[in-house]
Amino acid sequence: AQRVTQPEKLLSVFKGAPVELKCNYSYSGSPELFWYVQYSRQRLQLLLRHISRESIKGFTADLNKGETSFHLKKPFAQEEDSAMYYCALRWGSGGSNYKLTFGKGTLLTVNP
Amino acid sequence: NAGVTQTPKFQVLKTGQSMTLQCAQDMNHEYMSWYRQDPGMGLRLIHYSVGAGITDQGEVPNGYNVSRSTTEDFPLRLLSAAPSQTSVYFCASSRHLKRSYEQYFGPGTRLTVT
Numbered sequence: 001a002q003r004v005t006q007p008e009k010l011l012s013v014f015k016g017a018p019v020e021l022k023c024n025y026s027y028s029g030s031p032e033l034f035w036y037v038q039y040s041r042q043r044l045q046l047l048l049r050h051i052s053r054e055s056i057k058g059f060t061a062d063l064n065k066g067e068t069s070f071h072l073k074k075p076f077a078q079e080e081d082s083a084m085y086y087c088a089l090r091w092g093s094g095g096s097n098y099k100l101t102f103g104k105g106t107l108l109t110v111n112p
Numbered sequence: 113n114a115g116v117t118q119t120p121k122f123q124v125l126k127t128g129q130s131m132t133l134q135c136a137q138d139m140n141h142e143y144m145s146w147y148r149q150d151p152g153m154g155l156r157l158i159h160y161s162v163g164a165g166i167t168d169q170g171e172v173p174n175g176y177n178v179s180r181s182t183t184e185d186f187p188l189r190l191l192s193a194a195p196s197q198t199s200v201y202f203c204a205s206s207r208h209l210k211r212s213y214e215q216y217f218g219p220g221t222r223l224t225v226t
Binding site: 006009036043044045046049086097098099100101102103104105 | 143145147152153154155156157160162168170171202204208214215217218219220
């Protein structure tokens with residue numbers, strides 16, 4: 001069965017330090033992965049998707065199929081990065097029958 | 113363009129009461145879904161729809177009903193509220209999930225069942 005694991009519920013770093021939020025997945029098909037972010041009092045929003053191979057707000061994530069991971073990284077954390085981060089896996093059986101499964105989330109706090 | 117809207121923002125129900133959470137989108141999206149967010153549990157899919165007239169169950173569908181009579185609206189009905197349904201409910205929409213299209217989320221409805 002498909003599963004997304006975010007092993008850290010809480011992650012606290014200092015401003016300017018590197019940050020890595022871990023995400024591992026389990027899925028027998030071809031995975032498509034996303035990172036969503038929820039800032040305080042704001043809606044959940046897409047941060048990045050692996051298929052785009054993009055860098056958003058200094059964050060990057062590389063899909064590693066061998067390790068079944070999609071870790072989110074940023075070399076220098078900023079206070080405004082403090083938020084709840086969710087890793088999500090798109091999966092389905094074809095046609096229109098696709099769904100997103102989310103991990104349990106990691107609350108990142110960046111201290112001044 | 114309002115995006116995804118949800119009403120109400122807050123609701124308190126007594127055990128056994130029923131209610132409907134409203135969700136609407138104005139982006140002509142095919143795909144709509146309902147999630148519940150609980151501490152330590154992340155977001156869990158309740159029901160989803162790939163188009164008007166088509167709905168299917170997600171991970172935690174028990175106690176909830178949905179229908180999709182129009183592209184724009186996707187209401188979630190609680191038939192007989194239970195304290196275990198105390199949660200924050202999010203509606204989301206996207207073009208479809210055949211490709212990696214972004215899901216747009218509503219602001220959420222915070223429901224308390226006493």
